Amino acid sequence: MEVVVGTYDPLLLGFQLIRNPDNEKSFRFEPKFVDRGHAGCVKSVVCDQEGSILASGSTDESIRLFSLKDHRELGSLHQHEGSVTSLTFCGNTHMLSASEDKTICVYDCKTWECLKVLKGHKGTVNSISVHPSGRLAMSVSKDKHLRTWNLVTGRSAYVTHIKEDATLIKWSPSGDCYALVIGNKIVLYKLATASLSCTLELPRPVLAIQFLTEKYLVAGGEFDGIRVFDIEKETCIQTVSGHESRVKAIEVVCNPFPDEDSKCLLVFSVSSDGDLRAWSFNRDNFEEEASLLARYEMNGRPTCLTVSYPGKLSHSKKNTETEQKVQEKQEDHDISEQRPRDSGVEPTKKKIKKKKKGSSKKKKKPVDGEETTTAQPSELHEDEDEEMEKST
Numbered sequence: 001m002e003v004v005v006g007t008y009d010p011l012l013l014g015f016q017l018i019r020n021p022d023n024e025k026s027f028r029f030e031p032k033f034v035d036r037g038h039a040g041c042v043k044s045v046v047c048d049q050e051g052s053i054l055a056s057g058s059t060d061e062s063i064r065l066f067s068l069k070d071h072r073e074l075g076s077l078h079q080h081e082g083s084v085t086s087l088t089f090c091g092n093t094h095m096l097s098a099s100e101d102k103t104i105c106v107y108d109c110k111t112w113e114c115l116k117v118l119k120g121h122k123g124t125v126n127s128i129s130v131h132p133s134g135r136l137a138m139s140v141s142k143d144k145h146l147r148t149w150n151l152v153t154g155r156s157a158y159v160t161h162i163k164e165d166a167t168l169i170k171w172s173p174s175g176d177c178y179a180l181v182i183g184n185k186i187v188l189y190k191l192a193t194a195s196l197s198c199t200l201e202l203p204r205p206v207l208a209i210q211f212l213t214e215k216y217l218v219a220g221g222e223f224d225g226i227r228v229f230d231i232e233k234e235t236c237i238q239t240v241s242g243h244e245s246r247v248k249a250i251e252v253v254c255n256p257f258p259d260e261d262s263k264c265l266l267v268f269s270v271s272s273d274g275d276l277r278a279w280s281f282n283r284d285n286f287e288e289e290a291s292l293l294a295r296y297e298m299n300g301r302p303t304c305l306t307v308s309y310p311g312k313l314s315h316s317k318k319n320t321e322t323e324q325k326v327q328e329k330q331e332d333h334d335i336s337e338q339r340p341r342d343s344g345v346e347p348t349k350k351k352i353k354k355k356k357k358g359s360s361k362k363k364k365k366p367v368d369g370e371e372t373t374t375a376q377p378s379e380l381h382e383d384e385d386e387e388m389e390k391s392t
Contacts, residue, residue: 038062122145
């Protein structure tokens, strides 16, 4: 299991989480590599689902690619004209990148060709997240809008005005809900109804969140400790103390020891003072106190974190069912025609009108070519969308 940390300095630091030979229940972080290839602060690092490819995005406007199997650089991507703010993989076939240049790029992971440039945001794109089905992606921007993208046409399916600057967005493991981070609030919405599920408020700004399961979420930031929340009860059930500085990034590995009959779930966290930690949770009882599994104090100021491990995304067993649900909802326009009920965020959505059968009257196109259709990400190259730009 390999952990990669990006820093302000700018560095990529690689560590291996290994068992101590004297005690199989004891672990430690072993430094693996240091990379100094970026010319600016590393803003995002991510691994693909197989844990074989590492991508890092920086303020130097580049994305660097590495093979974690033999620890060699594969090359770099220079599609953006601004800092790369967020990276995410769509399975093992595509990668998405967001930037301060207001765009999102979609790449083919075999050729690393830029297949689409998704346009629509009017400000820096802060964060992107791909639905577990691979059919949808969501992005939030400094323009105070949330956009849902159809990953076939490369078009914005619909737009939500959230009236505040959201810094993070995350889908739940099954894709039944999603979470937005807005300042010191975590706002969760149900996908089926697009209605507000709950709002979790913390004393200071939230900098990192991850779903543990559909019911539980972990958060870190400029407040004390790492907070574990029961979403249904809307309560903090545990505060994991240890970090003395703000927690910058969190990653979750739900099945770290597949060959063992273990109820363990691992949470990796890193704080701005260089304190890297691995925590062990009981998957059957998140109220049980988490135990510190390993710790490493590094030089530099960490900004982001990722874990290379094939099983880290295996905690969702409903992806097939979710794909079917999403397809039905898209076809019926259930998502785009629902408006979230009143909340602290007060989102409003731009509705998409359906065309009447047999009507020859021309209608105005939705904003930015918005529509909702369903298809597989592998068909991205087949769409000839004039609004998007192909990499040369």
